[in-house]
Amino acid sequence: MEGKLKFAVTVVLIAALSFSLGYASHQAWLWTHQNPRVSVNVYVFRERPGGVDLVAQGNVMTDFFENMVCNIFGFDNVTNINATKWIALGNSTISQTKTKLDTEATASGFGRAEASVVKWINNGDHAVNYTKKFTATATIWVNATALHESGTAEAADAVALASLGGYEKFENNWNCTIVWVVTYDFN
Numbered sequence: 212m213e214g215k216l217k218f219a220v221t222v223v224l225i226a227a228l229s230f231s232l233g234y235a236s237h238q239a240w241l242w243t244h245q246n247p248r249v250s251v252n253v254y255v256f257r258e259r260p261g262g263v264d265l266v267a268q269g270n271v272m273t274d275f276f277e278n279m280v281c282n283i284f285g286f287d288n289v290t291n292i293n294a295t296k297w298i299a300l301g302n303s304t305i306s307q308t309k310t311k312l313d314t315e316a317t318a319s320g321f322g323r324a325e326a327s328v329v330k331w332i333n334n335g336d337h338a339v340n341y342t343k344k345f346t347a348t349a350t351i352w353v354n355a356t357a358l359h360e361s362g363t364a365e366a367a368d369a370v371a372l373a374s375l376g377g378y379e380k381f382e383n384n385w386n387c388t389i390v391w392v393v394t395y396d397f398n
Contacts, residue, residue: 250394253373255356258386267356270373275310279360279370295370297359298343298389299323305355305374310367312357320348321387323364333394341391347381354378358391 255267279295300321303312316322326341341358354375360368371391381387 250396251358251371252392252394253356253358253371254390254392255373255375255379256386256388257379257381258388259382266376266379267373270371271305271307272371273309273369274307275368276370295358295360295393296326296328296341297323297362298326298341298391299357299359299364299369300345300353300387300389301355301357302353302378303355303357303372303374305372309369309372311359311365311369312355312372315357315365316351316353317364318349319351319381321345321351321353321381323359323362325362326389326391333392336394336396338392338394341389341393343389345381345387345389347383347385347387350380350382352378352380353387356389358393 251270251272253267253270254265257264257266299312299315301312301315303309303314324343324345326343329340329342331338331340354377356373356375357369358371359366360370371393379387
């Protein structure tokens with residue numbers, strides 16, 4: 212009886228050790244694998260006489276952007292794509308299905324404008340910064356920003372949207388600097 216018990220315990224220990232070793236080797240393989248991804252971050256600064264505030268929070272990538280990236284890489288055989296380099300401010304909720312802000316600012320110095328574009332390497336991945344400084348010419352309230360493919364106001368071609376911390380007030384001669392950082396991480 213004692214011999215059968217030792218044999219049973221040995222078999223259970225071997226099975227447990229084999230399972231643990233198999234699980235650990237599978238996890239080690241998973242740690243080396245990464246799914247392709249693209250991340251977008253936005254930083255919105257309000258510059259006023261009393262100081263500079265970071266007023267951005269939360270952003271999403273749009274379905275339009277996913278389609279545009281697909282087109283740029285030739286999967287849809289599209290050859291004439293505008294460069295994404297336009298920034299808009301306005302008031303909107305944000306979601307992946309939106310292609311523009313609900314209400315885009317077109318006055319008070321906050322109309323859609325061309326950003327400066329800088330390519331760089333972000334942690335080993337290709338990235339692009341889109342930067343634009345807006346200067347208010349009158350009091351304006353905004354709660355969202357968008358990165359667009361075209362310079363046409365109200366055009367439905369946003370590749371990314373971001374909500375600010377709430378409705379943010381900008382008075383005459385206050386600046387709003389927006390820096391969109393788009394990182395292409397496909398490895």
